[in-house]
Amino acid sequence: MSAIGLGCMGFSQGYGATDDTESIAAIHAALDAGITLFDTAMSYGRGHNERLIGKALAGADAAVATKFGIVRNETGVRIDGRPEQVARYCNESLERLGRDVIDLYYLHRVDPQVPVGETIGAMAELVRAGKVRHLGISETTPSQLRAAVAVAPIAAVQFEWSMLWREPERDIVPVARELEVGLVPYSPLGRGLLTATLDSATAADSDFRRNDPRFQAEHLAENLAQVAALQKLATRLDISAGQLALAWLLAQGPDVVPIPGSRRSARILENAAAVTIELSAADLAALEELVPAGGWSGDRTSFAAPSTTRGS
Template identity: 50%
Template sequence: MQMRELGGGLKVSKLGLGCMSISGAYGERLSQSDANDLLFAAYEKGITLFDTAEIYGPYLGEEMVGRAIAPFREKVVLATKFGFQIDPETGRANGLNSRPEHIREVVEASLRRLGTDSIDLLYQHRVDKDVPVEDVAGAVRDLIAAGKVRWFGMSEADPESIRRAHAVQPVAALQSEYSLWSRQIEAEVLPTIRELGIGLVPYSPLGRGFLTGTVQPGTLAADDFRANMPRFQTEAGQANLQLVQALADLASRKGCTSAQLALAWVLHQGEDVVPIPGTRRIERLGENVAASDLSLSTDDLALIERAVPVEQVVGDRY
């Protein structure tokens, strides 16, 4: 697989793997054995960026990813995130917490769960308005100096926060939701990070599976967190299915799947873009990897954007 460069000289595969779903976000979690097989298959297919977070599980995601990549740990880029206050009794997020002392505690715990001496890419999961972002960046800068972290990232951050953090500790990557039906970052965020030399790591580049055409509104299991998201509700979902069908028609003419066409569109948004689609199935992994070789012309891109006009998407992201 081809490589791409994010910020700060961080080179990763053109396509990464989002690992949230293996710990049960979209229903039943994978067994450790199945997770091992999935992540090894990704590695064999050339994927070098593996993305997790302490909140996935919580904690279980880091443990599973750490075990799965142990045989090839030194050959891949491992990313995780901090930023939530997790209730020790319920295991649920109870607001944000990016205080420097908390960041240090989280990193020590993440290193143990991941079974590694250093985290390659450490993201602030969400901007904490109660903590100056300069303090956050400073804490990560100190962790980099101590050899416990290699690169600093931010997630779903606004332009001002990005600039302020970047002035203290260069930001290598911004992770934000970005897909055919989520393009809000194009107005201000994307120009900001490109001005600063920061790479983009889109999560949910397949619209949390909706753009694949395999998700039917109103049929998601109760333990699937998408069931409560506005775009997946029955009425909104039925309206959005019309866009998915238009995408499927284009994909059929192109000789690929809807998922591949949607993912290829994201990949064609720039050489500094490295999407991290998630999956729990090896066959879907292969489908996603094949999308990285799909070539789209300027006309193709225009047709895709006309088929899925973002202004016609019904329902908020959250």
């Protein structure tokens, strides 16, 4: 897989109105830039995202990662990790994607009503059936990751990680490395904040940012000041702030594969170019001084589904 992937959620939800023609053009731009990992989920746009990715990648030599476990429909959002439902969710994703096999299949959220090992066991059956190549798990605790690995090989764990949110360095990152599980950070550009293109007026133009404490009132003001410091160093290095943020993440180790999302071809090309940037030890030290881990303000929004009621 490429060192940087493409997070595809924004093509269907979360960041305003979308246009499929423009989205497909952006996905093709990613392919042209050498990106070969495309990340989607059955919940994104209630299936729209998988259908879009399937159409855009038809005939392309690319790896697709998708997820199940968050069910989004007209009644709301719920978590479902019941083992007896896993094969059905997989088959439905395969149909929407127009593929015979899923390269990387994630449990999107652990169902609190189901032991994680039971869900992973059902996922392992998909590997044996040839429908899935590798398994992953998203937004999990260290103990849940250990329990998952005890049942079947886990290739990747996905979680939010960026210069704006470094809590994973305290818990899930060291445990994943101990277990030799790859690290796939989503929102590696801090939901757009680390691109230095947002201000107090535009930060709220997304549903995700609008409800995130880091983008509200005094937290946003403090975080924008941090971004200004980041931009100064990026300017000195003759790169963009977003490229600097991605290069920092890539410098954390060869097991890190960020999946920044964008609907704009130009931004996707800019992000892809971050793989060519090698930060020196002095650059990394300067970053830690200018924008230290404890220098950002506000907790993140909880990304667990709001309800575990399964319904019909």
